[in-house]
Amino acid sequence: HASAWASGFLNYYDACSEGLRAASPLLKFGGPGDSFHPLPKSPICWSLLRHCYNGTNFFTGETGVRLDYISLHKKGGGSSLYILQQEVEAVEQIQKLFPSFASVAIYNDEADPMVGWSIPQLWRADVTYAAMVVKVIIQHQNLLISKPNNTINYTLLSNDNAFLSYYPHYFTQRTLTARFQMNNTKPPHVQMVRKPVLTVMGLLALLGEKQIFAEVNSSEGESTQNSTIGVLASVHTPSEMQPSDSWQATLLMYSSEDNRTSSNNSTITVNTTQFPRLRELVYVTYYLDNMQTNPYLKWKKLGSPDFPSPEQFQQIRDAEDPVATGPFPFPEGGILTLKQDLPIPSVFLIHICARPRSVPDQVTGVRLIPLTKGQVIVLWDDGCVNSKCIKTFEVEFSPDGKAYRRINAKNTIFTLWVYSPGSSVSGFYRVRAIDYWGKAGLSSLPVEYVEAFE
Structure with a gap:
């Protein structure tokens, strides 16, 4: 029964809110993360807002429940601007019905160009998808956030893309990588390719x-x-x-x-x-x-x-x-x-x-993920490098930890690289950042990798 389900959902919301508050007052909590179609559609969405506005908290008996943000899902149906238009329409309705929620942060955490993550679409494979993601962001900045008369506290825009593609649609689903399940090796392994959208x-x-x-x-x-x-x-x-x-x-x-x-x-x-x-x-x-x-x-x-x-x-x-x-x-x-x-x-x-006063700081967090025999993923963190003016990261290898040589021939500002030399990958790895002026930061601490594949 829908109304019983709705009241159960509201109790569940109150339970989450009070549990999180007990854990830490710094934790933010909101919702509902749903479609917000105009009334009378989306009854759960609107009933949650009504409950938070002037309903009774199941646990404390207080009137009204905290709502740190309002999250909605508005997708594009193949259009970029349609996402923004639907958001504005929904938020205007929220502000009309619940005036004191006018300043609450708005999240669209599923602002995808099109519904149906697994439906193969050629445009999802290439730069078409990447350029559309950029377009949606720029439209939000220019047509909403930077407008002097804007009344919407637009705080978060993100996508629902944490999926793994599957055969035979390696590139064409709503994913950030193309996944290849390499069942021709013993044991089988997985290879990922970064799509332009990532x-x-x-x-x-x-x-x-x-x-x-x-x-x-x-x-x-x-x-x-x-x-x-x-x-x-x-x-x-x-x-x-x-x-x-x-x-x-x-x-x-x-x-x-x-x-x-x-x-x-x-x-x-x-x-x-x-x-x-x-x-x-x-x-x-x-x-x-x-x-x-x-x-x-x-x-x-x-x-x-x-x-x-x-x-x-x-x-x-x-x-x-x-x-x-x-x-x-x-x-x-x-x-x-x-x-x-x-x-x-x-x-x-x-x-x-502009040129900084010092070289980039040290690369940290180097780790190695085995792929298959003769192949390893080198991963690192740039959170402590404290510069974005990085020309490349240099990945260096030494079989014995003494003399190192650079192994990534192409420059990259990304923090993952696959080493596949066709020979042994056992040895020591380290990474350093090179800035736009050719100055090298301190190399990371070396990390040893010992190949376990037969």
Whole structure:
């Protein structure tokens, strides 16, 4: 019976709230994490808000129950702007019915472009999905969060993508990686390939904390509401306490027609002005499109193997990282003008950094995950490096812990690398960060790996 179920759910909410409060008053709790369709649909959503607004707490007898955030799930149906439009509609209804909830934090923690995670969609395999994720974020920043008359306390935007793809849809489900279940080895093992959508999420980490003004001027004069090209600019002000940190500005651009791929190509000119005259300013660009950074396309060209060989995995993974250029010195006059072709879909990021007072801090947390004979995953943490102006991480190996040599030939700013040399992988591993000025941070503590496979 629906009403009995609803009252049980509300008691459950109160129990969670009081239990968490007893554990720590710092823990945040809210809900319901559901669709919030207009009334009379979504009865559980609306009854929870009513209960928290002026209902009776089952455990304390008080009127009203804490609601630290309101979480809703609004998906795009293949459109980016539709997500934002549905959120605004739902929150306006919430504010009308429950005026004192007007300032409560709003989360959309399932802002996916389309429902049905397991339904294979070609656009989920490549940069189309990656560019759409960026577009949704930039629309929220530009059309909602940064608006002076905004009344919505929009706090969290995330996706429901923690799934593992399965045969034969390795790349085309709503996942961040392509999973290959390698049942042709003894014992069987699993290989993962990073999809462009996860690569782009790594690039988002280069954004600063403060949004600054940026706009797109188009000769066609199209509306900026749902335009094909969009931009977000940010700055990062360093902490005085971190000599390895420095002033940064980031420009993030997308070219996207939502979940459609098109043969259209735009040439953009980026003008950045009024930059501070800081010490040894440099810039680096990162670029993603479906020709150069598309592991799915590489896999298709190899004949779509179910069990790629180590050499084939190497070729597929060579398309994981963005195309990076630079670092280049920032022009003396403080004005940078760049031209860039942006096919649909594509993502382009410019990262501008002032030189820090010291080298990057030490890489920590190196760990090794066995894959199969002759293959190991090297993982590390960059949380203590205290610099985002990193050109690459160098992964070094020594069979005996004495003389080390670099083993990752390609530069990468990501913190995972697969070592598959075709020979023994037993030995010692360490990782260090190299900044945009070529200065190396301290190597991590070495970690020994002893191969257990026969």
